[in-house]
Amino acid sequence: MTGDINEGQILMGPSDVCTLLGIKESTLRKYALILQDAGYKFHVNDKGQRGYFERDVIVLKRFMEIKQSSDMTLEQAAEAVMAWVQQSNMAVSVIEKKTESDRYNDDMQALF
Known part of the structure; x- marks a missing residue:
């Protein structure tokens, strides 16, 4: 498997x-190919088949909204979605993965 399966999803x-x-x-x-070309990582099994988690569906839905509401090409819409994903820290597979302790350290620092 080339992607991580998140427990509970x-x-x-x-x-x-x-x-x-x-x-x-x-x-x-x-749409998945265009998003992959822009840098988004989908779960792919050992046969090369994509599987989709809830976050992937949200990203795809956002992609569809952006492409419908503007005069962007599909590639430009994918870049806009990638910027949104990275800004919102929504998809950990796109962004640098943090260990569980790093995540909690960030949360603790935010409190102070």
């Missing part, structure tokens, strides 16, 4: 994600 298949987003599987593949 459900890994969805493409058909589930398509149902949630109201898109065709070919469209999902296209």
Whole structure:
């Protein structure tokens, strides 16, 4: 496996994600490839098949919103989503991973 499976999170298949987003599987593949080219990391099994966590569905939904509401190309929309992901610290697979103790240290420092 090339991606980390996060405990407690459900890994969805493409058909589930398509149902949630109201898109065709070919469209999902296209969007996922564009986001991957922009640097987003999806879970991929040893057969090269993508699996989607809830955070991935949120990122895809955001991508769809941005591409619909502006005159951006799909690639520009993907870059905008990546900036949003990094700014919001939403997807740990895109951003430098922190150990659990580092995360708690950051939280403790924020309190002081």
